Amino acid sequence: MSSLTGKTPPPPIAMNKNKTILLFLLAGLSAGCICGIVPAVRTVIAQEYLKTGMYVLIAEQVVQGLLPWMAAGAIVFIVCGLLVLACARVSRGVRSAVAIGYVGLLCAGVVSLGSYLPVVVTVRAMCFLIVFCGVLFVFRAESWLLRGRTIVVGIALLCLLVLLTATVWPTVTGMRNRQAGPSFVLIVIDCLRPDHLGCYGYTRDTSPTIDALAQVGWRYERAYAAAPWTKPSVASLFSALLPAEHGLVNPDQSAPDQVLLLAEVLRNAGYKNFFINGGNVFLKKEFNLHQGFHSYDYLPHSTRNASDLTKRFLARVATIGRDKFFAYIHYMDAHAPYTVNRHNTRYAAKILESYAPGKPATQLNDLREPDTASPELHQYFRDLYDGQICFVDESIRVLLQGLKFLGRLDNTVFIITSDHGEEFWDHGSAEHGHSLYNELLHVPLIIAGSSIGHQRIAEPVSLIDVMPTLLDLAAIPRDRLGLQAVSLVPGSNAFASNRVLFASGMMYGPEAFCLMSNENKLIYRSRGEQGKWRLRGPKLPAGNQLFDLIRDPGERHDRAATEGVPPVLEGQLKNYMRLAPRVIPPQPVHVSGEDMRRQLESLGYVQ
Numbered sequence: 286m287s288s289l290t291g292k293t294p295p296p297p298i299a300m301n302k303n304k305t306i307l308l309f310l311l312a313g314l315s316a317g318c319i320c321g322i323v324p325a326v327r328t329v330i331a332q333e334y335l336k337t338g339m340y341v342l343i344a345e346q347v348v349q350g351l352l353p354w355m356a357a358g359a360i361v362f363i364v365c366g367l368l369v370l371a372c373a374r375v376s377r378g379v380r381s382a383v384a385i386g387y388v389g390l391l392c393a394g395v396v397s398l399g400s401y402l403p404v405v406v407t408v409r410a411m412c413f414l415i416v417f418c419g420v421l422f423v424f425r426a427e428s429w430l431l432r433g434r435t436i437v438v439g440i441a442l443l444c445l446l447v448l449l450t451a452t453v454w455p456t457v458t459g460m461r462n463r464q465a466g467p468s469f470v471l472i473v474i475d476c477l478r479p480d481h482l483g484c485y486g487y488t489r490d491t492s493p494t495i496d497a498l499a500q501v502g503w504r505y506e507r508a509y510a511a512a513p514w515t516k517p518s519v520a521s522l523f524s525a526l527l528p529a530e531h532g533l534v535n536p537d538q539s540a541p542d543q544v545l546l547l548a549e550v551l552r553n554a555g556y557k558n559f560f561i562n563g564g565n566v567f568l569k570k571e572f573n574l575h576q577g578f579h580s581y582d583y584l585p586h587s588t589r590n591a592s593d594l595t596k597r598f599l600a601r602v603a604t605i606g607r608d609k610f611f612a613y614i615h616y617m618d619a620h621a622p623y624t625v626n627r628h629n630t631r632y633a634a635k636i637l638e639s640y641a642p643g644k645p646a647t648q649l650n651d652l653r654e655p656d657t658a659s660p661e662l663h664q665y666f667r668d669l670y671d672g673q674i675c676f677v678d679e680s681i682r683v684l685l686q687g688l689k690f691l692g693r694l695d696n697t698v699f700i701i702t703s704d705h706g707e708e709f710w711d712h713g714s715a716e717h718g719h720s721l722y723n724e725l726l727h728v729p730l731i732i733a734g735s736s737i738g739h740q741r742i743a744e745p746v747s748l749i750d751v752m753p754t755l756l757d758l759a760a761i762p763r764d765r766l767g768l769q770a771v772s773l774v775p776g777s778n779a780f781a782s783n784r785v786l787f788a789s790g791m792m793y794g795p796e797a798f799c800l801m802s803n804e805n806k807l808i809y810r811s812r813g814e815q816g817k818w819r820l821r822g823p824k825l826p827a828g829n830q831l832f833d834l835i836r837d838p839g840e841r842h843d844r845a846a847t848e849g850v851p852p853v854l855e856g857q858l859k860n861y862m863r864l865a866p867r868v869i870p871p872q873p874v875h876v877s878g879e880d881m882r883r884q885l886e887s888l889g890y891v892q
């Protein structure tokens with residue numbers, strides 16, 4: 286019949302079993318590579334790793350993007366290849382029926398796995414299976430494959446070459462970097478005020494371990510957080526950007542991918558990074574501040590304490606051999622509600638039943654309104670707070686002993702600080718997130734270890750400077766990163782006499798901004814609520830407030846009304862305020878879920 290119509294039937298294709306399976310395997314690898322390269326490239330572009338020269342991270346993203354897809358492609362295609370061989374002699378109708386049944390079975394299998402897999406992975410896998418099975422069976426793609434085998438082999442080899450290069454290159458670079466640079470332990474003790482530590486002049490012996498580190502390291506007497514609550518402050522600590530620049534100032538915002546974080550830069554330089562969060566909900570993964578960390582541990586504040594965090598940290602370090610590491614540990618024990626521990630009664634003469642540690646009633650947030658707490662209750666909370674500091678200090682002592690036992694103490698630098706302070710009715714209110722006064726912005730900052738020597742630094746510095754400092758200590762070039770913050774290594778240009786520091790990003794009430802020079806502090810608070818959480822407690826003045834930080838460190842006497850604001854300071858603060866709204870808009874995330882709400886309430890954050 287074909288000769289009558291003038292068409293010549295295609296010659297039968299020889300199907301050697303082994304060669305066919307190998308060809309299907311290579312085709313599967315190619316298909317997987319093509320599928321995987323798209324999300325990998327999208328991630329690299331979104332994170333702007335090319336712009337900042339994070340080449341090892343680019344290679345990592347490529348490998349992470351390709352491997353699962355290539356594995357899936359190989360498995361799906363080999364199974365298809367076997368079925369093609371089995372169906373080689375049957376009619377097209379039977380083949381189509383087998384194909385439909387097969388795709389249906391695979392989809393059912395993936396759907397049944399759906400409860401164990403993230404939705405997005407399930408959907409992708411289903412699309413992958415349907416498309417490739419459909420192409421292979423219904424459209425007889427195996428004949429195209431067998432005819433174009435040279436092209437298929439070529440593409441597959443190219444894909445394998447890409448994968449091999451991306452795998453080997455960071456390993457080689459990592460080996461090169463492994464030799465140099467100290468490890469880092471960045472310890473943030475949430476809500477810690479420097480004036481409650483012995484090394485900052487406190488009369489109680491709350492912090493013997495931290496004091497000992499301050500004795501041998503660099504102690505910054507006037508270090509300031511860039512915001513008065515966790516999320517914007519830690520975002521600044523991690524990014525060297527001010528709150529008006531990174532824009533992460535609302536409870537429901539998540540860090541944009543393109544903001545480059547300290548852990549990403551260190552990871553690119555071969556560090557192994559651990560994030561150990563003692564239960565602060567604003568540092569949960571959905572807020573995207575864990576970028577660059579190899580592991581992330583969330584230990585709920587309600588059931589775990591500083592001792593558990595230290596144990597988890599030591600367990601992590603024990604798994605990495607001699608690799609250098611960067612650990613971020615966020616202790617929550619000095620954050621209300623206070624946990625039950627052996628130091629509860631160290632300063633509090635007796636525990637008040639209605640404000641006992643472990644009970645939600647110890648939330649300071651409930652005592653913001655004027656006249657809700659007596660002077661005795663104020664002192665009771667300070668006593669409990671000091672006991673919590675003792676407990677964290679003890680856990681840091683165990684941490685140092687553990688590192689010594691692991692042989693990792695000598696080449697490790699410790700950075701001890703806080704994300705913000707805590708108000709104990711200094712300006713008539715309690716807790717944090719509501720003002721820019723020093724009880725919330727002044728934080729301890731101690732950098733010690735690895736024989737860096739002792740220095741006491743009296744000039745004002747900001748927590749945004751921690752990132753360039755650590756990069757300098759690790760000898761990682763930072764010229765391409767475009768950091769505005771400066772290194773705090775003594776003798777560097779951080780201590781220029783005309784430097785001004787900024788802070789902003791309120792949790793409660795209207796937005797406020799402040800500028801700090803060596804002598805002056807200018808606070809501007811806008812009017813209105815601007816969609817923030819309701820401010821409880823005494824009403825704070827709108828407009829400008831000006832304080833003399835040298836003669837009036839407690840910020841009692843506002844000079845703005847009597848002396849006016851120097852135009853230079855006002856101009857500098859206005860320039861800072863113009864940075865918000867930001868170039869990179871942070872992404873809102875859904876935080877109204879019941880789980881998140883319960884956790885926010887457990888920490889005393891209520892709308």
Ligand SMILES: [Zn+2]
Nearest residue numbers: 475514515704
């Ligand atoms: Zn905090």
